[in-house]
Amino acid sequence: xxxxxxxxxxxxxxxxxxxxxxxxxxxxxxxxxxxxxxxxxxxxxxxxxxxxxxxxxxxxxxxxxxxxxxxxxxxxxxxxxxxxxxxxxxxxxxxxxxxxxxxxxxxxxxxxxxxxxxxxxxxxxxxxxxxxxxxxxxxxxxxxxxxxxxxxxxxxxxxxxxxxxxxxxxxxxxxxxxxxxxxxxxxxxxxxxxxxxxxxxxxxxxxxxxxxxxxxxxxxxxxxxxxxxxxxxxxxxxxxxxxxxxxxxxxxxxxxxxxxxxxxxxxxxxxxxxxxxxxxxxxxxxxxxxxxxxxxxxxxxxxxxxxxxxxxxxxxxxxxxxxxxxxxxxxxxxxxxxxxxxxxxxxxxxxxxxxxxxxxxxxxxxxxxxxxxxxxxxxx
Amino acid sequence: xxxxxxxxxxxxxxxxxxxxxxxxxxxxxxxxxxxxxxxxxxxxxxxxxxxxxxxxxxxxxxxxxxxxxxxxxxxxxxxxxxxxxxxxxxxxxxxxxxxxxxxxxxxxxxxxxxxxxxxxxxxxxxxxxxxxxxxxxxxxxxxxxxxxxxxxxxxxxxxxxxxxxxxxxxxxxxxxxxxxxxxxxxxxxxxxxxxxxxxxxxxxxxxxxxxxxxxxxxxxxxxxxxxxxxxxxxxxxxxxxxxxxxxxxxxxxxxxxxxxxxxxxxxxx
Numbered sequence: 001x002x003x004x005x006x007x008x009x010x011x012x013x014x015x016x017x018x019x020x021x022x023x024x025x026x027x028x029x030x031x032x033x034x035x036x037x038x039x040x041x042x043x044x045x046x047x048x049x050x051x052x053x054x055x056x057x058x059x060x061x062x063x064x065x066x067x068x069x070x071x072x073x074x075x076x077x078x079x080x081x082x083x084x085x086x087x088x089x090x091x092x093x094x095x096x097x098x099x100x101x102x103x104x105x106x107x108x109x110x111x112x113x114x115x116x117x118x119x120x121x122x123x124x125x126x127x128x129x130x131x132x133x134x135x136x137x138x139x140x141x142x143x144x145x146x147x148x149x150x151x152x153x154x155x156x157x158x159x160x161x162x163x164x165x166x167x168x169x170x171x172x173x174x175x176x177x178x179x180x181x182x183x184x185x186x187x188x189x190x191x192x193x194x195x196x197x198x199x200x201x202x203x204x205x206x207x208x209x210x211x212x213x214x215x216x217x218x219x220x221x222x223x224x225x226x227x228x229x230x231x232x233x234x235x236x237x238x239x240x241x242x243x244x245x246x247x248x249x250x251x252x253x254x255x256x257x258x259x260x261x262x263x264x265x266x267x268x269x270x271x272x273x274x275x276x277x278x279x280x281x282x283x284x285x286x287x288x289x290x291x292x293x294x295x296x297x298x299x300x301x302x303x304x305x306x307x308x309x310x311x312x313x314x315x316x317x318x319x320x321x322x323x324x325x326x327x328x329x330x331x332x333x334x335x336x337x338x339x340x341x342x343x344x345x346x347x348x349x350x351x352x353x354x355x356x357x358x359x360x361x362x363x364x365x366x367x368x369x370x371x372x373x374x375x376x377x378x379x380x
Numbered sequence: 381x382x383x384x385x386x387x388x389x390x391x392x393x394x395x396x397x398x399x400x401x402x403x404x405x406x407x408x409x410x411x412x413x414x415x416x417x418x419x420x421x422x423x424x425x426x427x428x429x430x431x432x433x434x435x436x437x438x439x440x441x442x443x444x445x446x447x448x449x450x451x452x453x454x455x456x457x458x459x460x461x462x463x464x465x466x467x468x469x470x471x472x473x474x475x476x477x478x479x480x481x482x483x484x485x486x487x488x489x490x491x492x493x494x495x496x497x498x499x500x501x502x503x504x505x506x507x508x509x510x511x512x513x514x515x516x517x518x519x520x521x522x523x524x525x526x527x528x529x530x531x532x533x534x535x536x537x538x539x540x541x542x543x544x545x546x547x548x549x550x551x552x553x554x555x556x557x558x559x560x561x562x563x564x565x566x567x568x569x570x571x572x573x574x575x576x577x578x579x580x581x582x583x584x585x586x587x588x589x590x591x592x593x594x595x596x597x598x599x600x601x602x603x604x605x606x607x608x609x610x611x612x613x614x615x616x617x618x619x620x621x622x623x624x625x626x627x628x629x630x631x632x633x634x635x636x637x638x639x640x641x642x643x644x645x646x647x648x649x
Binding site: 115118119120121125126129130133134135136142143144146175176177180268274275276277278279 | 524533551610
């Protein structure tokens, strides 16, 4: 296979540009994207600055930011796994199991809405409150430990200087609103456009994809498979938006993974959009996740119930998942709420192999070791 | 009309109730009101242990038989909406210093009313920059982008955690980048009206046990959504007067069973 991972000239990614000199107040930063890609939309009340990104990176990797000091964002969003955790479902700081699989954070600046199924949570500043403060289940368990945590940060180097640089002159910058804004800023800087697919699609390098990967790409985009219908856009998710477009209204779909009691129900622990809206038609609807680095983010689906990409493709080929046994038995292929775009496909063994090869071409290895994104405490 | 509906209930005739006494008159205009919240006592083996019981109330009023409405001003509540967070996790009885118009002294007060929850206008703002009592992080209901109106966490006799969280659900924002500007599909903001009789001090009793019992009957240890979401939620919310089908209060939530008003002498001490 002709893999070209050389990183030269234009394809060498993301430079963080900041017009400010160090003695000037922080200034809005713009991220220079390769291939003239459109910018992500950044909320006006939290402009991106280099100072906030730097502070946010320390916070993202800091276990002090949890109720019992055992967990940081990076405990679940690990850079080596494209900011996922390799677990079926996430495990919180007190050992409680989440009902959901940890999604990637790569290019999440382009994702609206956030989480697997909430139409309400549009911005990172809102989303980040969940791991920090939620109690169903407890993730980082910050609730009612805010004071202790802030006191610990206040005296921890290099925070005093980092907070001061991010909010110069603010009387007391150590508060959770600022913490959330800084983490959101760092998360927005987790960007990747250096996969073989990017080199081929945006970089116009004809040799970046193998023949098999090209066949897989064409299948993925074909009317026959309809994958792109839900997995379109910059992140192969209909929920990806950027400065030049808008996300679709209700980017949530039932893909026929369950069909409890043949009534179309999903397991009560997680019924997707239905749990937010209470509308029967929203049963089992989830966001089409980003497929960037998908080869690194197993297991798959909202509940991590599918172990491999091969199995994901088998489910799509069958037009849903037929669970013959167990508490969740039921033929998902017949789920009445299933999207019309998920239906039995005639896929040959070669087709499946080509699709797999294509999905592997979405991996950007440079993101995994990017020196601007790793754990800053290790170098201290 | 909400208020007229109560005239039928009343007993004491044009005699001021004694939780408002002449001694409590603060000025010609205002009178101190002795008000407190109590948890209904429950003893015996096998009772769950309550770990957290907190709820928001606002818009408290005394209602008179002739239809007059007297707002109750809470001394420690913040802001124009007079929202208070009643925290019964550590104590069974929570006094709530308040004052009312002195005109209540000559009125035939026959009910106390309040709303359980956070007003819509304040429910969906950034909680990190909110003021007391809306800055209480345990009450953030972040996945629904609002507050828990009523938070009940307990441990059953067998050591299992059982939680019931009430708040607005089914909210949709008009624009992707704005909080909801139209009321949520399931506001779950409950209007409580409690009839009164007796003497000496007003006590509002809250009964978490019926809620836990309802959850236990349905073998569920978490209800954190709206009424029609699960059978356990439906059963628990109906105790607040919320109908599982319409997800609205039936008869102004008057059929609710969680709160009762007592007069101090009658309340179990």
